Amino acid sequence: MLKLKFYLAVAALLSAVYLNGQYNRAPFRPKIIVGMVVDQMRWDYLYKFQDRYTEGGFKRLIREGFSCENTHIDYAPTITACGHTSVYTGSVPAIHGIIGNSWYDRISGNTVGCVDDNKVQLVGSSASRTGQSPHRNLATTITDQLRIATNFQSKTVGVAIKDRASILPAGHTATAAFWLDSEEGNFVSSTFYMDRLPDWAVKFNRSKRIDAYYKKGWNTLFPLSSYVLSTADDKAYENTANGEAKPVFPRKLSQFIGKNYGAVKNTPYGNTLTFEFAKAAIEGYNLGRGKVTDFLAVSFSSPDAIGHIYGPNSVEMEDNYLRLDRELSQFFEYLDKKFGKDNYLYFLTADHGVSESPGFFLENRMPSGAVSGKELNQAITTALQEQLGIPDPVLAIANSQIYMNWEALDKKITDRRRVTDIIVSALRKLPGIADVLPSETLSAASVPELTKRMLINGYNAKRSGDYMIVLQPAWVMGSAKGATHGTWYTYDAHIPLVWMGWRIQPGYTNKPVGMTAIAPTLAALLHIQAPGASVGEVITEITVP
Numbered sequence: 001m002l003k004l005k006f007y008l009a010v011a012a013l014l015s016a017v018y019l020n021g022q023y024n025r026a027p028f029r030p031k032i033i034v035g036m037v038v039d040q041m042r043w044d045y046l047y048k049f050q051d052r053y054t055e056g057g058f059k060r061l062i063r064e065g066f067s068c069e070n071t072h073i074d075y076a077p078t079i080t081a082c083g084h085t086s087v088y089t090g091s092v093p094a095i096h097g098i099i100g101n102s103w104y105d106r107i108s109g110n111t112v113g114c115v116d117d118n119k120v121q122l123v124g125s126s127a128s129r130t131g132q133s134p135h136r137n138l139a140t141t142i143t144d145q146l147r148i149a150t151n152f153q154s155k156t157v158g159v160a161i162k163d164r165a166s167i168l169p170a171g172h173t174a175t176a177a178f179w180l181d182s183e184e185g186n187f188v189s190s191t192f193y194m195d196r197l198p199d200w201a202v203k204f205n206r207s208k209r210i211d212a213y214y215k216k217g218w219n220t221l222f223p224l225s226s227y228v229l230s231t232a233d234d235k236a237y238e239n240t241a242n243g244e245a246k247p248v249f250p251r252k253l254s255q256f257i258g259k260n261y262g263a264v265k266n267t268p269y270g271n272t273l274t275f276e277f278a279k280a281a282i283e284g285y286n287l288g289r290g291k292v293t294d295f296l297a298v299s300f301s302s303p304d305a306i307g308h309i310y311g312p313n314s315v316e317m318e319d320n321y322l323r324l325d326r327e328l329s330q331f332f333e334y335l336d337k338k339f340g341k342d343n344y345l346y347f348l349t350a351d352h353g354v355s356e357s358p359g360f361f362l363e364n365r366m367p368s369g370a371v372s373g374k375e376l377n378q379a380i381t382t383a384l385q386e387q388l389g390i391p392d393p394v395l396a397i398a399n400s401q402i403y404m405n406w407e408a409l410d411k412k413i414t415d416r417r418r419v420t421d422i423i424v425s426a427l428r429k430l431p432g433i434a435d436v437l438p439s440e441t442l443s444a445a446s447v448p449e450l451t452k453r454m455l456i457n458g459y460n461a462k463r464s465g466d467y468m469i470v471l472q473p474a475w476v477m478g479s480a481k482g483a484t485h486g487t488w489y490t491y492d493a494h495i496p497l498v499w500m501g502w503r504i505q506p507g508y509t510n511k512p513v514g515m516t517a518i519a520p521t522l523a524a525l526l527h528i529q530a531p532g533a534s535v536g537e538v539i540t541e542i543t544v545p
């Protein structure tokens with residue numbers, strides 16, 4: 001007995017020494033966590049343009065940080081709202097319920113926006129308008145968990161141009177979330193968080209930065225001929241934006257001064273604006289200055305807008321990343337100065353990647369194409385009308401899922417498998433469709449395990465559609481112009497994940513890491529409870545240095 005007591009005492013002492021050793025290297029927790037999501041940033045962009053990246057931006061992140069090089073999204077559809085929610089909850093749409101930016105709601109019979117909330121009002125807008133909140137996210141976020149762990153002393157703030165990219169990461173208990181109201185060109189919030197904007201935000205809005213950006217216009221950072229990693233500036237498979245006749249440089253923006261504030265999102269100035277507001281929020285809320293850790297969740301929406309319009313191989317996209325790199329470098333300098341290099345924990349990731357433009361694939365003799373929801377709807381409707389005599393069998397097609405009008409169908413048939421057979425054989429005939437799978441029996445489908453697992457993780461029984469459409473590689477749902485994302489393929493699912501700052505030793509791993517690892521890893525680093533619905537594995541390479 002005495003012996004046992006002795007061993008226990010030694011063990012306790014050793015673990016105390018070990019823990020002390022660990023804690024001595026850096027403070028118990030960082031002053032602030034800055035989580036950065038770059039909307040539509042594919043993993044390869046960390047490296048693609050590195051010849052002209054600065055030493056202080058993405059290159060510094062790779063040099064001083066720890067990169068999880070093989071980070072993949074754990075589910076499909078790979079879409080903005082799902083990505084931001086999964087990063088911060090450590091969970092998947094099957095559980096947190098954010099299955100798309102919007103989806104068809106069977107109860108109301110309408111399409112609902114993921115953050116739209118008719119119980120709250122917009123704050124910071126001159127007119128009374130319906131606002132937004134995280135009420136449709138069924139899980140807690142790492143930001144919520146930090147608030148709970150500190151008995152709500154931690155401040156947690158979300159910032160982005162897109163409402164969902166600010167609101168979903170900031171969590172249910174957020175101090176505040178801000179996003180850009182493109183009608184008036186102001187950062188706004190909602191009564192879910194506050195009754196009026198803080199004075200510093202009002203002051204920021206009064207500075208009318210967007211008009212100043214518009215005055216400058218958008219030209220390339222370097223001579224156009226030096227953009228050798230992109231296609232020619234004018235390609236037929238690019239879209240155009242903001243009323244431009246051709247998708248080419250230089251771009252005049254002065255015609256938008258005092259109006260069309262939404263146009264800023266389609267230029268790299270959207271990033272500039274987001275950095276400026278993020279810094280204003282750090283100053284305004286005095287983040288990282290209290291006794292406990294604060295959390296700033298910031299997301300950059302412009303890379304997604306630019307990618308959708310011009311595609312990942314455009315000069316516009318290259319210029320966006322060269323500029324973002326320079327601004328990131330300045331932001332790191334700001335954080336260094338403000339908090340000290342080792343006192344902030346920073347991570348960069350993305351909500352999803354992107355496919356090359358179908359036109360780009362085809363031009364270079366790779367198989368690709370586009371199929372529209374309308375074509376699919378037409379094919380299903382015709383087949384079911386002809387074979388079962390049912391006029392309107394489809395309620396909606398959203399997020400590559402088909403919602404069926406079972407009320408009408410069940411009156412005509414006794415076995416739903418008959419409907420499935422008709423739909424599957426009709427859609428398999430269409431070019432670009434790999435298969436159509438009934439959602440409720442995904443686990444029995446004859447598709448590769450990875451595809452199956454991702455689709456099951458993306459399927460929420462109450463909110464998702466009855467059938468899942470699986471596209472062939474490099475095919476997109478929607479337009480053949482520009483580019484998009486949403487599938488399970490690696491171009492949509494392989495994202496960057498790099499950590500830097502407090503307690504992070506430089507390094508990298510090529511081990512597979514899920515997007516859902518981010519929240520539980522943060523919880524492990526902070527020694528707080530992970531979000532209840534998190535399913536990801538802790539990245540032990542960084543938690544145990």
Ligand SMILES: [Zn+2]
Pocket residue numbers: 040080304308485
């Ligand atoms: Zn997008």
